[in-house]
Amino acid sequence: MMDPLDRHTPLSPQLAIRVATIGGVALILFAIILFRLWYLQVLSGPQYVQLANVNRVRDIPIQAPRGDIVDRAGKPIVSSRQAVAVQITQSQLPKTKAGRADLYTRLGAVIGMKPSAIRTIMHSKVNVPYANVTIKVDAGEAALVTLKENQDQFPSVAVTPVSVRAYPDRELAAQVLGSVGSISPGELKLARFKGVPNNGVVGQAGVEWQYDQFLRGTDGIQRVQVNSAGLPSGKPPHTTLPTAGHELKLSLDLNLEKEGYKALQAGMGLAQSNGTAGNAGAFVALDPRNGQVLAMGSLPSYNPTVYTHPLTPAEQAQLVSADAPLLNRAIDGAYPTGSTFKMITAMTALQDGLRSADAPFVDTGCIKVGRTQQKFCNARNEVLGSLNMTTAIQKSSDLYFFTLGEQANPQGPLIQHWARQFGFGAPTGIDLPGEYAGVIPDASWLARVEAQQVTCLKKYGKRGPSICGYISDPTRTWVTGNNMNFAVGQGDFLATPLQLAVAYSALFADGRVPTPHLGLEIDDNVGRLIQKIDPPAQRTIKFDSANQQVIEDGLHAAAQSPGGTSYDVFGNFPRTVYGKTGTAQHGAQDDQAWYVAYAPDPKRPIVIALTIEKGGFGDQSAAPAVRLMLSQWFGITKKLVAGSSKTL
């Protein structure tokens, strides 16, 4: 070019064309590459910078210590302890089946687990993709040392410090407290768990679920720069420290709670010695003024410690067995409450003018009702003779209340209205998940469920009865007898022990229906108050205080006047007690025992509702248990006094 000699070089036209072709191809290719580079580096550059950062940064969460749960006096009920978990990092699992099997075998040998058990845990549907899966907690010092020293042989196994729940009182209040566990894929989508990392630990039931946002704290993050092999390299890690969860103070009184379990056990023992099964039960103690739950329990129970490690098949089987130890019977037990319900029927009679307090009534033991002349009787056809409202409650006359149900029926759902006013048939709004609403039966309710049942049976054909929850004859209609049974807390009526406690609280608190609650305070970890929990009353029922007095007199007489249904249990009790027995019938099964009591006190009034499934008569097993709890509450020497009254 610059060289003048070059110009004289002969070049055939054919060669010139071919060289130009090659040059043209080169030009086009350079243009393509440059445009591509421009697109990648200038147009999409920021996006690739982000990708490069995602590549190199790994966030390792540091679990925040979960807040403690304490009773109303600050005594610990649930605390946390540091433990070491052996986890498998899913993203680094061997890709081949044989490789995984080999890992499970070798790891199993170190931590003392069957390879199949590890595989089962790894295949569990509750594992969140990409999160570490906990295989074992508290694997033992020797195993941890082996794993740490041979990290190269277990590249996918991590030994991670974790904070696990400790339950000093083991099975105490297990269903109330609930459990914690790794967040599941479904829970990750819930608004209440917003911000929880995908290997986070959250409350799964009970107050742990309800107050999770306060208890769980904020996990810290260790941001590590890693190389392509996933190993930390280069820059020192940047650590954001975790924030510990808040402390939750419950309204529970730990001593009363413990005594409640003992008392319920004692009551169940009494029932069993009377020849009934008496294998399950529940209790609730409320402060009637404000709805604070002073004690709540349910048996059979379980030890929530099982949830600190992956469940073994035996533990799993026990938790889902027919005993239903996970069921909080105090809020989820769907029961007829028997004669304890008569308070509502009495209030209806007085308020709606069905029968005045002193209207004479003669109890003849049995009556016959309707065209079919269906017979309604007292327990053991006992004849109670001349009664008024107070003595009818005191002696728990069924005939007195049957006839009220009969009288009310033509006038519409009168008793149903008052039952609703007192909180039956709807959740009480307690701060626990999954509360049962209950059933208040009336003509329209029956028509509705029967229609649903007919549709369901039609849909499923022969399999219908097992799927549709077959109740009874799907063609029955509401008759007077239904209302009569309802009037004594039987029939289709269903309620929870908690609803019963709330209803009695409302009576003794002059109509204020409290919102029951377990949470009392949220405190930070040095004890400063973050939030007080004091929900307002649900509503205030308007009733005549004279009518209230009549019913209260009846309840007091039932407990502490001779002839009262639980007089043999509370007659010599050194404090004023208002109490009502209940004996709910379940067809051919053993009866269910109930007792509900109110003990006035200027500083610490209390309402207790207690039930024992298959516990026989209320006075025989339930009332003695309540006496033990009241003794504990007021510091009276405890004495197990078995009743003998066989009224319903």
Added chain:
Amino acid sequence: MNTTPIQAGEMPAIASPRSLTLPFDPLLMVAALGLAICSLITLNGATRGLIHGQPHYYTERQAIYFGVGLGLMVALARIDYSRLRELKYGFYAILIGTILLVLVLGRAARGSVRAISLPFFSFQASELGKILLIVFLASVVVDRSRRLSQRETTARVMLLAMGPAMLVIAQPDLGSGMVYVVAALAILFVAGTSWKHFAGLITLGIVALAMILLAAPAAGVNVLKPYQVDRLTAFLNPTSNPAKQGYQQIQSKIAIGSGQKTGRGNDATQTKLNFLPEYQTDFVFAVVGEQYGFVGAALVLSLYALMIWRTLRILTIAKNLFGALIAGGIVAMLMFQVFVNVGMTVGIMPITGVTLPLLSYGGSSVLTTFLALGLLQSIYVQARTSAALKGRVLRF
């Protein structure tokens, strides 16, 4: 070409008015040295952490390769390349011999062996083979230059190239094999082979490719190893298999893209943290892209453009057909390697294991490229000398 009768005593008189002229093409030299410097800077920045305790391992070795390569180039530039024609069968024998030796060694080692281990470094036979084949094929075409219109010439040249190409692909070194075929085509193209022959070759090529990729596997015969097929097809959809073949390409694109306009310098984590595999060899362009951005990548590309332009220029001034054909083979080799390698790093070409001339770390590749440049310089020097002589003859 008979140059001996010229009176040597008169040469200085001719040369003296142009005392500024150099014994090589300065622009081609600038391109080569520029790329060598880019290579050293890039490797120095990127490979510090690769071998613990030896931060300059790669840079030092690459510098030695460049030194040896420059020496080879200067030496070759002083030889009249035309005399290499006499050695053509020797070249072909060495080409086939070394490739077969590698194959045999490979069998013995039960794996992929592409290099012969020498005391100082392992020598990759297929790299040197590129130059040997280009010189050999150029000789063959020159021998048959009067029979270029015959199909037999085209077929013979292609077969002579396909032989070593197949052997190299069997090593397996798909990239070098393809360079052989492309160089052969370029030599024929420059020689003036009829367009019809190329049309025929292209048709044959398409049919052969269809046989290899589709028909043969269906019949149970795998000409290409499965990983080669995966590599060739992965670039079409890299995310379908991000863990394997697509991985390199995705990481390479992330590296280049994240370099943005001016590069990430010391924050070039794709390279530094090893997300980019083989970055000092096949993916070195991605390192340039990440560390020095669009500016750096464009600079490197412009040096290649300069080199290719000079090669084409040298092709046109060659004193004889042999020189033009060698330059044609070399320009094809350079273009193919640059575009396939860069195209691979930016995700528009399949992964074929082709090195980037002078920029990639590796003795065989560097020395081979310098040998090619030495040949080009020789063609340049010979062209000037012969033109000068002609000029003098004219003056007389």
